[in-house]
Amino acid sequence: MQRSPVSISGDQNKKSPPSTEWQRVLSKRLETYAGSPTCMEAYRRRGIREKTIQELGLSIFPKRSTITVENTKIRLPAGLAVPNWRVNDLWGVIVRQFSGKTPHCNIKGSARVSYHVTRLERVEAPVVIVESALDAAVLYQEAGDLIHAVALCSVTIKPDGYLKTLLGYATQVIVCLDYDAAGKEAYGWWREYYPDSVQAFTPFGKDVGEYHLAGHSVRGWIKDLLDNVSRGERVPARPKPEHQVYLASDPDNLQAVIEHFHGLGSPVGAALKTDSTDDGATHDPRGAKARLLALSAGGCSVVVDLEKVSSSTIEGIQRLPLVVYDGLEFSETCRFLGFNPGAVDCLTSQFSTISGEKWGLEKLSQFRLGYGPSLHHADFEQPHMGESEKGAAALEAYTCEEIHALQMEKINRMNLGGAYRLTLEAMPAISDIRVHGLPVDVPKAEALAEELHKRVEVSKEPLPQDDSEALRWVSRLLEHRSPHTGRIHPRVNVNGTVTGRITFQEPNLQGIPRDHRVRELIAAPEGYVLVGADYGQIDLRVAAQVAQDEALNNAFDKGVDIHAYTAAVVFGTDIDTVTPEQRDQAKGANYEIVYGGESKLLKQAQSRLKRAFPALFAWLENQKSKVHTAFSIKTPAGRTIHRELGAGGWVNKLYNYPIQAGSAEVMLAALAKLPQHLSGLEAFLVHCIHDKLILEVTQEQADQARVALEKAMTEGFLDRFPDGPTTGLVEATTGANWADLK
Known part of the structure; x- marks a missing residue:
């Protein structure tokens, strides 16, 4: 494990590391979980490889706990644990929490100092400053032979003496804080006190970690940065959409636009903007008045002023292969305009199919494209457009078009097309619930x-x-x-x-x-x-199918009362003599099998049930055996459900989730x-x-x-x-x- 990035003589740091006892107890706790399957999986999800984990001594606190050091109780939150070593002293432990209001925290007793990692043996080298210790770990992994990676752990933290000394030797100082308002504002301090420093952002995503997870080359980006800075050239700005925006304000113009997009034969990004009169309680879409419709494909966006065209005029967009951010919301609003768009491609469903999560359009756009609609909608404004909201609508439509191509490529590569279409094709019926009420x-x-x-x-x-x-x-x-x-x-x-x-x-x-x-x-x-x-x-039927249990499937095929059938097995009686009380008890046992449970009856009847449903119980035992090695579950349609690190009950979820998902x-x-x-x-x-x-x-x-x-x-x-x-x-x-x- 790397404990001393480089030796810095004349260190100006006047802070002191925690006590020897604090270091001993925390080191022991870190070593307990370092290298465990859960630890390796957690860092793998962030694109951090085993070699990096070992070299940096990265660990994990799998669940919340409390330790006592020198009569002081210290809370250890569940999360990724990053030790901050300097020479042979453990100066602190930084935790990326699995849950909580603040993503990052320092364990009580840690010194509030920066986190520094590198593969270099010299101090005279470029320094790249980021916010997160995990971002610094990614830089170490991908470009540690080129730079010193330093994490501030918060934009509000200023350089300590150690970092000031390191910056004094630096050949270049590149400040790459998170791509958000706080990160942009914080650079003002660096520009004032380190005027030769350069501000840079990853081309895509919020930070280095997101850029890395999106599949981009961190090493290539760092090399380009260093080349630009060494030549005195300006650091490339984030990509901005280059697009032509037009306004369609009469029926003939709109029909021409629809025909143009239809002729392209490619997906068309779409966005609807409304003036809502929602009172905050009823959420009836009838309270929203649609004002703008933006369409985007083939290098241009068209914004339709819905106040100037009739609903019958825009029905033609039903023929277009539309892509929107939220398919349900778009469908509901369209139906109140007088037409049903049918099943439209939907970014939220695509991303949920890929990752199991739902992100807002701003975050998704930054992650996939490198810019967010709210940050760059002004770039889309045209002099003839007038109101900025029209530019925002155009950019949202363009963003949907661009993200759709990236996400569908990933869905196809991961063989998730069937799972995605399943959600997509259900949308028209689901929208009925909200539309009709x-x-x-x-x-x-x-x-x-x-x-x-x-x-x-x-x-x-x-x-x-x-x-x-x-x-x-x-x-x-x-x-x-x-x-x-x-x-x-x-x-x-x-x-x-x-x-x-x-x-x-x-x-x-x-x-x-x-x-x-x-x-x-x-x-x-x-x-x-x-x-x-x-x-x-249905859950028992799905369980029978997933486990391929012939006896259980045959019972369903014959129309047997499955709870009475189980009662006959449990109580060793004929199915015709099962009492209502016995059936009720067996019903509970059946659902304990599927959902997890350890009632007295289920324990007593375990051997009989295994003989009656051998394939089902063999599948259950096989799923349970993966509790320490499996960190994801495949649903019958192929979607992946990842283990929620830090949460309990994984052994039950290993067999319950595939059934519920089915x-x-x-x-x-x-x-x-x-x-x-x-x-x-x-x-x-x-x-x-x-x-x-x-x-x-x-x-x-x-x-x-x-x-x-x-x-x-x-x-x-x-x-x-x-x-x-x-x-x-x-x-x-x-x-x-x-x-x-x-």
């Missing part, structure tokens, strides 16, 4: 609220838990009603969970309790009914099939709850909608698991309200 029986809701309030007034006591929960939900349903429609238009999140399930916000409609008083409030208006269907034991993918496939089966019917999706879909349909077409829903959901399951048994898979029912649906 969930119907609420307002008079009944108000009456229930009044009744529950009166109970409190009369009894002078708090309501029982069930009544309190019911009142809370009645209030939320009424609060989130749209003033335009009287319905609830929630925010919908595709891939809202790590396993890919759909979630809702404002309100969280999946959290509505099973209380029939509350579910009765979700009621179809006069002349309409609700049609609902859910998958029967169920989520089945639902997405069903949603993709739904529009074609509902074609010609006055029916639309109003809710999606894990394994259940609810439609609103005219009374006359209820039977047709019920058949269509069953077909779409069955085809969705077979789309993901072609050999899966479908007996008893889906059964749709009809009712006046949600409580009536089975």
